[in-house]
Amino acid sequence: MDFNASLRKAVKTGTVFLGQNKTRECIEEGKAKLVVVAKNSPESVKTLVNETDIPVFVYDGSSVQLGKACGRPYVVSTLAVVEPGESDILNAARV
Template sequence: MIDISRELQVVANTGRLTMGVRQSIKAILNGDAKLVIMAANVPPSIRQDVERYAKLSQVPVFTYAGTSWELGGALRRSHKIAVVAIIDPGESSIMSLAGGANV
């Protein structure tokens, strides 16, 4: 089992990611997103939108076990982050999560 918080920091340092609902949906629709991670407390309407677009684009979606505050903290941000789209994993092994269901 990988440490998702550590892997997110590696992606932030060596790869590319986008944070936020609108930017993540844009990355999904443009075909840039390789993986989408959502906080456990994302409102159902946002969750449905992101999951619908991800399914159409065949992008795996995972639910981070923590809240949006905790997801923001994992990325060393001092604000909430509900959705993160991984564009380029860099040196991270975060893409190994693509075979699972929840993070």
């Protein structure tokens, strides 16, 4: 599975919320099916996602690289996948 391709497809065809605040909201509301965290995310974010039973994928790259993988020209330290759309990204947590 090519994670970057799956991520980009999920962003285009599914429901994905980018950023710490939106990810936190999705976790608290029980909407997130997968949380992706950049390797260099702040400890506060890592602590938040570790306290949930939602599958977490640690992106092996920086938040700049995660933003580019999402097709965005800005930093993305974390994101929540609510609906994967046509993507197989939910399989990433099982890797």
